[in-house]
Amino acid sequence: MSDRRGLLIILSSPSGAGKSTLAKRLRDWDPSLQFSVSSTTRKPRAGEVDAQDYYFVSEDRFRTMVNEGGMLEHARVFGNYYGSPRAPVQAAIDAGRDVLFDVDWQGAQQISNSALKQYVLSIFILPPSINELRRRLISRDQDDAATIASRMEASWDEISHWDGYDYVLVNDDLDQTEARLKAIITAERLRLSQQPKLVDHVRALQSEFEDET
Amino acid sequence: MSDRRGLLIILSSPSGAGKSTLAKRLRDWDPSLQFSVSSTTRKPRAGEVDAQDYYFVSEDRFRTMVNEGGMLEHARVFGNYYGSPRAPVQAAIDAGRDVLFDVDWQGAQQISNSALKQYVLSIFILPPSINELRRRLISRDQDDAATIASRMEASWDEISHWDGYDYVLVNDDLDQTEARLKAIITAERLRLSQQPKLVDHVRALQSEFEDET
Numbered sequence A, B: 001m002s003d004r005r006g007l008l009i010i011l012s013s014p015s016g017a018g019k020s021t022l023a024k025r026l027r028d029w030d031p032s033l034q035f036s037v038s039s040t041t042r043k044p045r046a047g048e049v050d051a052q053d054y055y056f057v058s059e060d061r062f063r064t065m066v067n068e069g070g071m072l073e074h075a076r077v078f079g080n081y082y083g084s085p086r087a088p089v090q091a092a093i094d095a096g097r098d099v100l101f102d103v104d105w106q107g108a109q110q111i112s113n114s115a116l117k118q119y120v121l122s123i124f125i126l127p128p129s130i131n132e133l134r135r136r137l138i139s140r141d142q143d144d145a146a147t148i149a150s151r152m153e154a155s156w157d158e159i160s161h162w163d164g165y166d167y168v169l170v171n172d173d174l175d176q177t178e179a180r181l182k183a184i185i186t187a188e189r190l191r192l193s194q195q196p197k198l199v200d201h202v203r204a205l206q207s208e209f210e211d212e213t
Helices: A019-029 A059-067 A086-094 A105-112 A130-139 A145-159 A174-188 A198-212 B019-029 B059-067 B086-094 B105-112 B130-139 B145-159 B174-188 B198-212
Strands: A008-012 A071-077 A080-085 A099-102 A120-126 A167-170 B008-012 B071-077 B080-085 B099-102 B120-126 B167-170
Touching (some): A019 A099, A019 A174, A059 A071, A080 A086, A120 B198, A198 B120, A198 B167, B071 B086
Parallel strands (some): A008 A099, B008 B099
Antiparallel strands (some): A071 A080
């Protein structure tokens, strides 16, 4: 067993709030942070690598995993199943490595109620303004107005679930938000539930105390 | 209302684990941190100032406060009552200032179950070894062996309740423990429950979103 237990770090936000940039910065800061790889029943696209982009599984296999409690969260999107398998996450946190989850509020809620809930750290990133969110959505691709509008609706739906998280940060300054995320992760790694070795330290104190009295 | 809500920061440890030094360092770091002033029914000693060293109150007044929910924790020690009055703590956290509590495990447990429990951050400081604890207890005064032995018993009683806290730190290096305490306080100040103004930000986002659609 590792000195500390890893965290399940959930990062949720509407698209355009800066989540991907922040996740990349966190990995630059600590390369041991790993992203959770999802399982999916959809067919691999050209260039996609199994167990790296996704675990590609059959619908039967997916259902069995769900029924056996092997998925921390799952959802059906356009006829395909997507989910976060529990086994690789369990292995990582037992080895003291944190796992980052880029999931929406529904996934966050399921993970926060899963068998690993006591190791979950959930963070929501809010945009400074709707205008800024729209600007970022528009500037990063060339979609038409209807597509942008439907993305804005989806963003609002995501924002409206902001209050189900441990921490909520307004990303009006990337450097400040990055510093805050690092402080939060640094602290949460020290939480009692993440420090399974402490019990050994207390046992050692107890032996020492009993030997002397 | 302040931008953020203050925290009730509970620091517990056996005597000799370095708590007072650490509390002093935290105040040097952030002078806005204030210690909770206890109420007591015992008589003031020479030089003690009311509302600074203690709030000196009558036994009737003390009982009334307990009955009205005005004490976050209280205990009777050698015939005198001691307790942490709630009103000054409530005023401080509403103004965005954190309050430090130097209480034992029983006080910590009562505060953690009080009306202000959602704003509590509880931290326990463990010594690196019993030998080190004894060394610190002996070096700081000239008590006889029996007094030291009874203090060691009290210390062990305190240590045995180590696992009821949010964070437990082994103080084998003062600078490292100080840095960890600062990281924990910095992060916990960002917790959703400490950020009452976030709801205003989300309302502003909502108005902006509705105005545009």
